[in-house]
Each structure stands twice: as C-alpha cells, then as structure tokens.
Amino acid sequence: GQNIDQPTEMTATEGAIVQINCTYQTSGFNGLFWYQQHAGEAPTFLSYNVLDGLEEKGRFSSFLSRSKGYSYLLLKELQMKDSASYLCAAPSNDYKLSFGAGTTVTVRA
C-alpha cells in the first residue's frame, strides 16, 4: 500500500518562501507528483520527480530523495494566488495515484 504524509496547513507572507515536506512509504517506487488545487477546482499538475535531486520550474521547485522517502515542494516569491492546497501523490505500479491529505497554504499580505 501507499502511505503519504504532509503537513495540514502552512501560512506565509507574500514574497516569502515556503517549503512543503512530504514523506512517503510505497510498495515500489514510480515517481512522485505534486499538484496544486484551488478551492472548488480540480488539481493541476506541478511536478513529477523520478530521480533524486532538485528540479526547478520558475518559482516552484521540487526535490526528491528516494533513499529517505522524502520530497518537498518549494514555493518562492509567494503571491496571493498561490494560496491553495498542495497535494503530494505517489503512483502505484498500475498508475493509480495515492494522495496525501494535502497542505493548505495561506499567503498573507
């Protein structure tokens, strides 16, 4: 089975940096996804890590350490529109996604 843990809530100030951690225990490893979900909307794809290390995509970066079962999503230069839930997800061997409970990020002015 898949077990995915991430913090429930985080609050940060506009322009700041926030790091959302995710630890996972999976039967087999098939990469790790991060999605952003605004209230009342479906998730949108942010990143997919298969190899160890940091992948940078503009203001958002994602890190993976397979040996530690650990990933984080780094949000830089926070904007108000970044207030959302961020979901860590791990696929099984047959591509089924198991989601963490989601981290609600609130950006304050």
Add this chain to the structure above:
Amino acid sequence: GAVVSQHPSRVICKSGTSVKIECRSLDFQATTMFWYRQFPKQSLMLMATSNEGSKATYEQGVEKDKFLINHASLTLSTLTVTSAHPEDSSFYICSARGVRGGLSTDTQYFGPGTRLTVL
C-alpha cells in the same frame, strides 16, 4: 499540459435519479482514465480505473453497480451515478493518462471536476 474536460461542471438532481458525467481528453489519447471523488476538506479518493475497451476496475468499497463506468473510446469515459442519494453528493473528478505526441506519459491530467448535489 494536456487538456481534459468534464461535463457537466455542476449538477443538481433529485434523489433516485441517475446522473451521467462525461470526461474527455482533448489533445491526447487517454489509454487510462481514473475517476476520483472528493468530499469537503478531504483529499481525492480513487473510485475506479478504466482502460479503453475493457471493464473498469473498482477500488474496495466502491459499488460497481451504482457507479457505472464506460470507456468506449480513447478520448471519452463516462461515469453514471445510478439511483443517486444525498450521500452521493460530492466533487467528482476524472483524470487521464496516455499517449501524447507519440509518447506515453505517466502524468495524470485532471478534468475540472463535476459538483454533484443530490436533493
């Protein structure tokens, strides 16, 4: 990213009626589509997986006779909630993965979701 559409975006129905939700991949061939359900303040829960041309596989606890899934083509899957009851009120979201530009993609792209309210 790839585009997945869902229709309708919102539906209100009376208890006992059936509701059909469509999920379409607009710019790629969706060999696999997934149906999720999300209750308020909870994460997405996978209901079933459907592969084009074959029967859907349902997660434990999901009634296959109540949630009928059809994946008749590489761009369309439908979820029919039969004899809906108030406890079926939820946010239903589909996702798709498949072949885009000749390359298989592991990324699941989500539709915008359908909010079902059963009175």
